[in-house]
Amino acid sequence: MPLLDMRDVRGGYGDADILQGVSITVAEKEIVVIVGPNGAGKSTAMKAVFGLLNVRGGQIVFDGEEITGWAPNRIVQRGVCYVPQVDNVFREMTVHENFEMGGFLRSGDLSAAYDRVYQLFPDLKAKRRNLAGDLSGGQRQMVAMGRALMLDPKLLLLDEPTAGLSPKYMEQIFQITRDVRDAGVSILLVEQHAKQALAFCDRGYVLATGANRHEGTGQALLADREVAEMFLGG
Numbered sequence: 001m002p003l004l005d006m007r008d009v010r011g012g013y014g015d016a017d018i019l020q021g022v023s024i025t026v027a028e029k030e031i032v033v034i035v036g037p038n039g040a041g042k043s044t045a046m047k048a049v050f051g052l053l054n055v056r057g058g059q060i061v062f063d064g065e066e067i068t069g070w071a072p073n074r075i076v077q078r079g080v081c082y083v084p085q086v087d088n089v090f091r092e093m094t095v096h097e098n099f100e101m102g103g104f105l106r107s108g109d110l111s112a113a114y115d116r117v118y119q120l121f122p123d124l125k126a127k128r129r130n131l132a133g134d135l136s137g138g139q140r141q142m143v144a145m146g147r148a149l150m151l152d153p154k155l156l157l158l159d160e161p162t163a164g165l166s167p168k169y170m171e172q173i174f175q176i177t178r179d180v181r182d183a184g185v186s187i188l189l190v191e192q193h194a195k196q197a198l199a200f201c202d203r204g205y206v207l208a209t210g211a212n213r214h215e216g217t218g219q220a221l222l223a224d225r226e227v228a229e230m231f232l233g234g
């Protein structure tokens with residue numbers, strides 16, 4: 001049984017359905033990427049998992065329990081964390097304070113959680129007293145991921161984590177995403193950099209106009225002529 005099983009989900013923000021039947025699964029310790037043209041509903045599909053959408057059809061099962069219609073705070077408690085594309089750090093707080101905020105919902109000793117994030121993001125250790133707003137875009141993205149990881153999620157949702165980053169930082173974010181997976185966390189991410197993301201993920205989904213269009217291993221999708229011609233720029 002997959003960790004996340006989103007089946008035939010329909011829904012939107014107001015009355016109109018943006019998702020017309022989207023099905024996505026993520027297995028334990030798997031990195032799954034959602035790609036597709038602008039406005040395809042990639043971010044919306046991810047928001048549906050996190051309870052940010054009016055879901056009007058289909059169902060979302062996480063770790064054996066149906067979470068369709070749950071509020072985000074309850075979904076967080078169940079083990080899913082979401083890193084939005086923008087405004088994902090407290091800019092006026094230090095790196096360490098951002099991590100503290102991340103751990104706020106957890107009780108008990110957080111020292112192991114701090115050790116883990118500083119191990120994953122060694123660059124941030126030296127910058128732990130710097131304001132998050134003063135960091136580079138790539139480092140801010142790491143703060144956002146670290147803050148989410150303070151909650152020790154089973155599934156991490158990343159909305160375009162490499163948006164606006166240089167190729168060097170993009171590769172670094174992908175590498176860190178692998179490290180996070182190797183530490184036992186499953187990952188679902190939305191990516192604009194479709195080629196690079198398909199090359200790095202385990203499995204991918206191509207969405208178009210709010211519905212599934214293609215799915216397969218990253219390598220299979222990269223090798224698919226139709227996917228290449230229609231979605232990857234030939």
Ligand SMILES: Nc1ncnc2c1ncn2[C@@H]1O[C@H](COP(=O)(O)OP(=O)(O)OP(=O)(O)O)[C@@H](O)[C@H]1O
Nearest residue numbers: 013014018036037038039040041042043044045192
């Ligand atoms: N908060 C919102 N309220 C109303 N409509 C929205 C909202 N967010 C997105 N939409 C609409 O939903 C559709 C799908 O948007 P979504 O952001 O999921 O696309 P996407 O595939 O992630 O593309 P992009 O790469 O452009 O972000 C678009 O038509 C968009 O205008």
